[in-house]
Amino acid sequence: MAQHFLLSAAARTLSLKAIYKAGEAAAHETFCKMRWPETDGEAVCPECGCFETYKITTRRKFKCKACLRQFSVTSGTIFASRKMAFVDLLAAIIITVNAAKGVSMVQLSRDLDCQYKTAFVLAHKLREAMALEVHTGEILKGHVEVDGAYFGGHIRPANVKADRVDRRKKEHQNGRRRVVVVMRERLGRTLPVVTMAEAEGVALVNENVDRMATLSADEASHWDMLHAGWEVDRVNHSEVYSDHGKHTNWAESYFSRLRRMVVGQHHHVSPRYLHQYATQAAWLEDKRRESNGVLAHGLVANAMGCPVSRAWKGYWQRSA
Ligand SMILES: [Zn+2]
Numbered sequence: 262m263a264q265h266f267l268l269s270a271a272a273r274t275l276s277l278k279a280i281y282k283a284g285e286a287a288a289h290e291t292f293c294k295m296r297w298p299e300t301d302g303e304a305v306c307p308e309c310g311c312f313e314t315y316k317i318t319t320r321r322k323f324k325c326k327a328c329l330r331q332f333s334v335t336s337g338t339i340f341a342s343r344k345m346a347f348v349d350l351l352a353a354i355i356i357t358v359n360a361a362k363g364v365s366m367v368q369l370s371r372d373l374d375c376q377y378k379t380a381f382v383l384a385h386k387l388r389e390a391m392a393l394e395v396h397t398g399e400i401l402k403g404h405v406e407v408d409g410a411y412f413g414g415h416i417r418p419a420n421v422k423a424d425r426v427d428r429r430k431k432e433h434q435n436g437r438r439r440v441v442v443v444m445r446e447r448l449g450r451t452l453p454v455v456t457m458a459e460a461e462g463v464a465l466v467n468e469n470v471d472r473m474a475t476l477s478a479d480e481a482s483h484w485d486m487l488h489a490g491w492e493v494d495r496v497n498h499s500e501v502y503s504d505h506g507k508h509t510n511w512a513e514s515y516f517s518r519l520r521r522m523v524v525g526q527h528h529h530v531s532p533r534y535l536h537q538y539a540t541q542a543a544w545l546e547d548k549r550r551e552s553n554g555v556l557a558h559g560l561v562a563n564a565m566g567c568p569v570s571r572a573w574k575g576y577w578q579r580s581a
Pocket residue numbers: 306307308309310311325326327328329330
């Protein structure tokens with residue numbers, strides 16, 4: 262029987278052990294190489310683009326010879342004004358990419374021995390960096406499956422049976438439930454969007470799927486509208502999961518990962534952050550056959566190309 266990819270040596274090319282053994286200088290160099298790949302890690306002034314810089318080695322900073330501005334490898338990126346050591350940052354990244362179902366921020370704070378607030382913002386910044394590869398704005402092509410699933414807004418049933426209500430009715434819900442609609446290319450990209458109702462998925466398909474694509478959807482009646490624009494395979498899940506190749510199993514695999522992430526790691530998700538978890542699950546799903554070294558370096562490179570975060574920079578200062 263074929264071995265599962267994650268059990269193979271090819272899946273493990275970077276480890277926490279290696280990161281800490283190599284030390285802070287090596288971690289800093291990794292960030293430099295990802296930030297400035299065109300000069301193989303030699304600093305380039307983010308202000309004027311000058312290649313000539315002084316190195317202020319003691320503080321791991323640079324000073325531009327042309328405009329005299331001081332900057333660091335993370336200036337102007339999502340990790341701007343970071344206080345964490347580069348080894349710890351790299352450790353956070355390897356822990357994140359190793360976790361196939363994500364990792365809770367409490368667990369990350371314990372692994373890194375940092376405050377919960379630090380881990381919370383760091384994890385969300387990494388998700389923002391992942392989003393660059395998930396929400397690319399490119400149209401989905403080929404065979405695309407579309408499906409929706411509910412997350413959040415759980416209502417606990419009352420203790421005494423006589424007090425219990427019909428939790429399916431709108432008046433008994435708390436307004437925190439959302440639908441994740443996913444559009445997923447077979448053998449390709451996964452694009453999740455958080456909506457209020459699954460029927461909004463029709464408009465999302467109109468925006469994001471190529472007119473020449475073939476679609477797959479389940480029996481839900483709102484997908485009937487898709488037949489006007491596309492060839493659509495339908496599968497009735499109340500009868501069968503796969504009907505001679507007609508199925509939405511790629512979409513279901515994605516939901517399986519996101520469901521386990523929410524139930525097993527985050528336990529509760531606020532509608533405010535659901536899109537971030539949905540993005541992370543899509544990123545992990547699309548890169549499930551990459552080694553952890555490739556994933557970690559890719560994530561550093563994304564983070565270095567990701568501008569200062571509007572949502573997460575100074576998050577706790579604002580909310581305090
Ligand atoms: Zn400059």
